[in-house]
Amino acid sequence: MLKLSSYYLSFIVIFMFLFVSCNSGTEKPKNIEDEINVENNEGLAEDFKKAQKVFFRLPSPLESAMLLKRANATYDESLLNSIKNISKYNTNKSMALNLGIYSSDLSFASLYDQTQTSINYMAAAKKMAEGLDIIDAISENTLERLESNVNDRDSIMMIISETFLNSESYLQENDRASVSALMFYGGWIEGLYIATKLAQKSETINDILAERIADERLSLDLVNLLLSKYKDNNDIQSILPDVKELKALFDKIEVSKRPSETSVNEETNVTTIKSETTVRVPEDIFIELSETVQRLRNKYIKE
Amino acid sequence: MKPQYRILILIALLFSFYQSNSQCKSFAKEKSRTHLPPYIHDGNFNSMYFNEGEVAEMFKAFYSGQSYRMVVASDDKLPPVEFKILDSERKVLFDNTEHKMVQKWDFRLEASQQLIISIKVPVSKAHVDNPDNIDFGCVAVLFGFVNH
Numbered sequence: 001m002l003k004l005s006s007y008y009l010s011f012i013v014i015f016m017f018l019f020v021s022c023n024s025g026t027e028k029p030k031n032i033e034d035e036i037n038v039e040n041n042e043g044l045a046e047d048f049k050k051a052q053k054v055f056f057r058l059p060s061p062l063e064s065a066m067l068l069k070r071a072n073a074t075y076d077e078s079l080l081n082s083i084k085n086i087s088k089y090n091t092n093k094s095m096a097l098n099l100g101i102y103s104s105d106l107s108f109a110s111l112y113d114q115t116q117t118s119i120n121y122m123a124a125a126k127k128m129a130e131g132l133d134i135i136d137a138i139s140e141n142t143l144e145r146l147e148s149n150v151n152d153r154d155s156i157m158m159i160i161s162e163t164f165l166n167s168e169s170y171l172q173e174n175d176r177a178s179v180s181a182l183m184f185y186g187g188w189i190e191g192l193y194i195a196t197k198l199a200q201k202s203e204t205i206n207d208i209l210a211e212r213i214a215d216e217r218l219s220l221d222l223v224n225l226l227l228s229k230y231k232d233n234n235d236i237q238s239i240l241p242d243v244k245e246l247k248a249l250f251d252k253i254e255v256s257k258r259p260s261e262t263s264v265n266e267e268t269n270v271t272t273i274k275s276e277t278t279v280r281v282p283e284d285i286f287i288e289l290s291e292t293v294q295r296l297r298n299k300y301i302k303e
Numbered sequence: 304m305k306p307q308y309r310i311l312i313l314i315a316l317l318f319s320f321y322q323s324n325s326q327c328k329s330f331a332k333e334k335s336r337t338h339l340p341p342y343i344h345d346g347n348f349n350s351m352y353f354n355e356g357e358v359a360e361m362f363k364a365f366y367s368g369q370s371y372r373m374v375v376a377s378d379d380k381l382p383p384v385e386f387k388i389l390d391s392e393r394k395v396l397f398d399n400t401e402h403k404m405v406q407k408w409d410f411r412l413e414a415s416q417q418l419i420i421s422i423k424v425p426v427s428k429a430h431v432d433n434p435d436n437i438d439f440g441c442v443a444v445l446f447g448f449v450n451h
Binding site: 053054055056057059060061062063066067070153154157158160161162163164165166168169172212215218219221222225257259260262268269270271272273274275276277 | 336343345361364409411413415416417450
């Protein structure tokens with residue numbers, strides 16, 4: 001009896017050890033010095049050795065939508081991924097990508113005060129989250145709160161940001177950071193897709209939006225690094241060639257940059273980071289980039 | 304001590320570690336977010352466990368024309384967290400040790416760029432000569448932006 005109890009207890013201990021150790025998903029990825037170009041910066045490799053934990057953050061769907069609005073983009077509901085597609089998504093990969101995509105659509109609709117669409121897309125995101133077994137990230141109560149705050153955009157944005165926080169923290173708590181990475185990638189590509197489509201709506205390309213799209217080269221480097229952390233995951237492996245294709249196009253954007261300076265407004269205590277950056281996106285590159293983004297995004301919503 | 308008791312103690316220790324890890328997640332939700340208003344939380348979740356003396360770096364793109372607030376919140380048992388903001392050339396743009404160890408920072412950018420947020424939990428004075436007793440606790444870094 002004693003032998004049997006010890007056997008079971010040992011089994012529990014091993015299980016618990018595996019369970020707990022899997023939750024430390026924030027460790028510095030292997031070969032991080034190789035993943036980031038440190039050739040021209042001797043201090044960078046040394047700094048990486050000093051930093052025990054390294055994180056790569058993408059803009060949240062809410063931030064991406066806010067950037068679109070700031071660029072004076074117009075709202076176009078036909079660009080959103082139809083909620084009729086929900087039934088197509090049955091794999092972890094398609095649900096994670098489309099959780100990000102629907103979250104981005106939800107953010108876009110909410111910032112343009114499209115209340116009923118926001119509620120519909122919150123429900124779509126809820127379905128994806130439930131399919132991924134993300135418990136309680138979006139509850140019935142969330143939908144009710146959204147409905148009761150229809151005239152208060154700040155409250156709606158708070159509710160939406162809370163659902164992102166719940167989803168991501170749940171995934172990280174449960175050793176599913178790779179799913180979280182896919183979700184963020186889905187949200188990021190949807191924001192990029194909407195921006196490229198809106199930029200081409202008029203006869204001439206919207207310069208403010210084109211500049212905003214070019215800025216996404218900064219996040220693309222982080223997309224690459226974030227996904228590379230989980231390159232042993234099959235779903236992520238299948239996405240990496242797409243990211244490489246996008247990177248090759250973004251690398252054709254011409255950028256010149258001067259060193260940063262800061263100044264502080266003593267009254268508001270807000271620091272302004274000044275740096276002169278010139279970005280030139282040749283039209284042919286912009287069109288090629290837009291077509292590639294459209295092709296990739298349409299692939300993800302069909303899967 | 305009987306082997307099964309030792310195993311039970313080990314299980315209890317592992318469970319307590321897991322519990323504290325979960326508490327770190329709720330720390331970001333409950334404590335750190337309250338320092339963001341009137342800025343709106345972007346929804347990203349950056350919360351982690353630190354030992355005293357540990358350093359972490361976060362890479363994130365920030366966009367021109369957008370006003371941001373960064374909040375760093377830490378467990379009460381940890382000394383105040385040191386943080387620096389660096390540009391991609393690793394030039395220091397802000398260092399809170401030169402600003403009374405403030406734990407939040409409001410900023411905007413004239414041109415979009417990738418910034419590095421370097422976080423360090425210093426070793427408290429009481430533990431400098433006694434490294435075996437260093438504390439560990441939760442640190443959360445959250446970002447908010449203005450709804451224009």
